[in-house]
Amino acid sequence: MAEQGIAPELILRGLGGGALVGYGALRVMDSYVIQTDANDSLPSVLGVHVNIGGRSSMQGRMKGRKARWTVRPSDMSNKTFNPIRAIVDNMKVKPNPNKTVISLSIGDPTVFGNLPTDPEVTQAVKDALDSGKYNGYAPSIGIDDGLGGRLTESDWHTMCRVIPESKGYLSSREEVASYYHCPEAPLEAKDVILTSGCSQAIELCLAVLANPGQNILIPRPGFSLYRTLAESMGIEVKLYNLLPEKSWEIDLKQLESLIDEKTACLIVNNPSNPCGSVFSKRHLQKILAVAERQCVPILADEIYGDMVFSDQKFEPLATLSTNVPILSCGGLAKRWLVPGWRLGWILIHDRRDIFGNEIRDGLVKLSQRILGPCTIVQGALKSVLQRTPQEFYHDTLSFLKSNAELCYGALAAIPGLQPVRPSGAMYLMVGIEMEHFPEFENDVEFTERLIAEQSVHCLPATCFEYPNFFRVVITVPEVMMLEACSRIQEFCEQHYHCAEGSQEECDK
Numbered sequence: 001m002a003e004q005g006i007a008p009e010l011i012l013r014g015l016g017g018g019a020l021v022g023y024g025a026l027r028v029m030d031s032y033v034i035q036t037d038a039n040d041s042l043p044s045v046l047g048v049h050v051n052i053g054g055r056s057s058m059q060g061r062m063k064g065r066k067a068r069w070t071v072r073p074s075d076m077s078n079k080t081f082n083p084i085r086a087i088v089d090n091m092k093v094k095p096n097p098n099k100t101v102i103s104l105s106i107g108d109p110t111v112f113g114n115l116p117t118d119p120e121v122t123q124a125v126k127d128a129l130d131s132g133k134y135n136g137y138a139p140s141i142g143i144d145d146g147l148g149g150r151l152t153e154s155d156w157h158t159m160c161r162v163i164p165e166s167k168g169y170l171s172s173r174e175e176v177a178s179y180y181h182c183p184e185a186p187l188e189a190k191d192v193i194l195t196s197g198c199s200q201a202i203e204l205c206l207a208v209l210a211n212p213g214q215n216i217l218i219p220r221p222g223f224s225l226y227r228t229l230a231e232s233m234g235i236e237v238k239l240y241n242l243l244p245e246k247s248w249e250i251d252l253k254q255l256e257s258l259i260d261e262k263t264a265c266l267i268v269n270n271p272s273n274p275c276g277s278v279f280s281k282r283h284l285q286k287i288l289a290v291a292e293r294q295c296v297p298i299l300a301d302e303i304y305g306d307m308v309f310s311d312q313k314f315e316p317l318a319t320l321s322t323n324v325p326i327l328s329c330g331g332l333a334k335r336w337l338v339p340g341w342r343l344g345w346i347l348i349h350d351r352r353d354i355f356g357n358e359i360r361d362g363l364v365k366l367s368q369r370i371l372g373p374c375t376i377v378q379g380a381l382k383s384v385l386q387r388t389p390q391e392f393y394h395d396t397l398s399f400l401k402s403n404a405e406l407c408y409g410a411l412a413a414i415p416g417l418q419p420v421r422p423s424g425a426m427y428l429m430v431g432i433e434m435e436h437f438p439e440f441e442n443d444v445e446f447t448e449r450l451i452a453e454q455s456v457h458c459l460p461a462t463c464f465e466y467p468n469f470f471r472v473v474i475t476v477p478e479v480m481m482l483e484a485c486s487r488i489q490e491f492c493e494q495h496y497h498c499a500e501g502s503q504e505e506c507d508k
Contacts, residue, residue, distance in 0.1 A: 080232040083224045084463045093448045095455035102476065102484045105459045107273065107426060109337045109475045115399070117337045118392040121384050125341075128379035138169050138372050167367045168194025168345075172378040176345050179385045180330075184319035191348040193363050196373045198303040198344035201329040203229050205299045205346060208362040209327075210235045210264035216299075217258055217266045219250070221429070221466035223273050223301070235264070239465055244420050244431065248277035252286055259294045266296050268317060271304040274464050274471040275429050276404070276422025278312045281320065288321040297354070300328040303344075306393070307335055308424035309401040318349035325354040332377070334426070336384065337396065343377045403474040403481050404428060410485035411472075416496050417488075419472075428472045429461065435499050437492075443468050449495075454487035 088105075095101045109115045128134050167173070173192040181187040195201040202225065210216055212234030218226040220239040227237045240255040242248040255266075268287060270279045279287070291298050300317040308314045318326045331344030348360060372378075404422050411419040411430055418431035432446055440446045443460040447470050451457050461469035474481070 076232050079234065080228060082228050083465075084459065087444060087460060087463050091444075091448055091451070093452045095451050095457075096453055099455040099487070101455045101457065102480050102487070103457045104472045104476060104484055105457045107473055108339055109334070109426060110339065112476055112480070114477045115337050115396065115475055118388050120387045120389065120392075121336055121338065121380075124380035124383035124387065125376060127383065128376050131379065134375040134379035136375065138375055138378065167364055168192070168372060169375070169378050172381045175382045175385050176347075180316070180347060182316075182319060185316060185349055186351075187347060187349075190360075193346040193348075193367055194373050194378060195331075195344040195346060195367065196370065197339075197342040198301070198329050198331040198333060199225060200373075201331065201344040201346045202226070202299065202301060204363055204366045205327045205329060206230055206235065206265075207233065207366050208359055209297060209299070214262045214264040215260070216264055217255065217296075219267065219269055219272070221274055221461055221464035221469070222267075223269060224463055224465075226267055227465075236262075238263075242272075242275065242277070244429070244469075247423070248272060248275040248420065248429075249279065249283050250287060252290055255287075256290050256294065259290075259296060263294070263296055265299050266291055267299045267301060269301040270317070271308060271314065271424035272427075273304065273425055274427050274459075274461065275420065276425045276427040276474075277420075278308045278314060278423040278425075281313075281315045284315055284317055284320055288317070288324050291324045292321070297325045297327070300326050302328050302330050304334055304425040305330055307397065307400070307426070309397060309404070309422075312423045314424070318347070322351045325350045325352070325359075332384065335393070335396075336388065341374065341377050343373045343381070400426060400474055403476070403478060406478065407472055407474055407481055407485060410482075411488065414489050414492050416492050422474070426473055426475050428474055429466075429469050430458075430472060432468050432470065434468050436496050438497055439495060443470055446470070450488065450491055453494075454491050456484050456487050456491075 103111070170189055172194060173189040176192045176194070177187040177189050193201075193204070195204060206216065206226075206229055210230070210233070213236070215236035215238050216226070216230055217238050217240050218230075219242050221242060222239075230237050238258045240258055241251040243251055266287075270284070271277065288298075290296075298317065302316065305316060306314050316328065318328055326349040328347040328349060329344065330347070332341055333339035333344070346363065348355065348363070350356075350359075407428055408419050408421050411417050411428075416433045416436040418433065420429050420431070422428045432443055434440065434442070434446075437446060440449065442462065444462055447458050447460045458470040458472055461467065461471055464471070476484070
């Protein structure tokens with residue numbers, strides 16, 4: 001197609017007003033002319049330049065260059081490092097072929113089939129799927145689920161940019177807000193962003209709060225993903241210490257000493273992976289006092305929220321402060337035992353408007369880099385939150401507490417091991433008195449030999465920046481937990497050596 005005086009060309013008409021097809025009449029505004037070489041063949045990419053209102057976007061031909069392949073990985077990919085994968089993948093040891101492998105290393109409660117989610121949860125997803133309402137993208141910003149109502153100018157520009165809203169269906173965000181709303185920490189749908197699992201929630205929070213060259217504070221021992229995500233973004237990681245002798249409470253003086261003018265946020269993980277610890281209300285208030293004094297926002301990783309044993313209480317961090325802005329991350333994965341469904345959320349608590357619109361808008365923009373969490377699971381969310389019976393939660397926690405007590409009691413009786421009693425989540429940390437196991441250089445070698453000789457797989461705590469411990473996952477069936485503890489005892493008895501002058505230990 002051609003116009004007078006112009007070489008063969010393609011003409012792209014821009015939409016400047018009206019609405020998309022299905023929303024009203026289209027109105028053509030400016031014309032954008034894409035000019036090609038003077039022949040009738042379709043243009044190649046490098047043979048195209050654009051005339052807008054008669055002005056050329058290219059003053060002349062691009063100078064040629066010698067073509068050669070120079071494909072290299074990005075800086076971001078080179079900076080991405082997962083310590084768990086690096087350590088586990090380098091374990092070349094093979095399990096004992098005469099013993100069935102017992103894996104106490106995987107934080108997935110579904111692995112052994114003994115902890116299924118509730119039938120109401122699976123039925124909710126079946127109903128959402130059968131309805132046929134949730135097979136498309138989630139609705140665009142400012143439009144309700146029915147796509148009724150008049151589009152604003154802002155809506156129009158959003159739709160013209162073809163950026164679907166990815167923070168979740170309005171109805172689904174309302175359900176999450178209602179579920180977690182309380183007088184001490186009120187929530188509305190605008191305070192909720194749905195994400196592809198809690199991991200993406202953490203990623204978005206880090207991306208909106210910190211720039212390359214800034215630093216964040218993360219626990220030691222702590223979930224390895226914090227470091228993996230931060231360092232891939234060029235964010236420095238500073239480690240604050242958890243104290244095993246105080247049930248993994250934070251060393252608050254050491255924490256505060258790490259804060260400087262480049263500190264972008266503090267990550268607080270409660271209940272804890274890998275420790276299984278649950279902070280008291282008093283300790284959480286002390287943490288908040290540090291954050292308020294130093295004006296540091298908090299990223300609260302609360303994916304194990306409410307997964308605490310009967311003698312403990314979970315205190316959502318945001319209920320204890322009106323002065324510290326908090327981004328709380330959670331999801332369906334653990335409490336509802338469906339980690340593969342990948343639905344998480346960010347709860348924005350900012351009653352003093354410290355985040356302002358900038359952080360909220362930034363989270364929305366970042367969420368638009370992908371098209372949001374699974375819409376079918378979003379469609380099921382109302383039923384999942386409203387219809388899951390309390391009995392399901394109770395039974396899950398009763399099982400975890402029973403297994404935790406069984407494991408703690410068995411390992412505490414083994415010379416050379418020092419387990420720390422857990423109070424929630426799905427984990428237990430065990431200290432290794434390395435002086436009594438001189439043939440092993442560290443926790444990695446200890447756990448490698450445990451696999452080779454006893455076919456019991458535990459994660460060395462070097463994965464969590466805490467050497468000479470190992471982590472036990474307590475979600476396995478009881479019979480397997482008993483067998484695993486028996487094998488660990490046999491292993492330790494075979495390799496234990498008395499330290500000089502400690503005959504009392506040897507007589508245990």
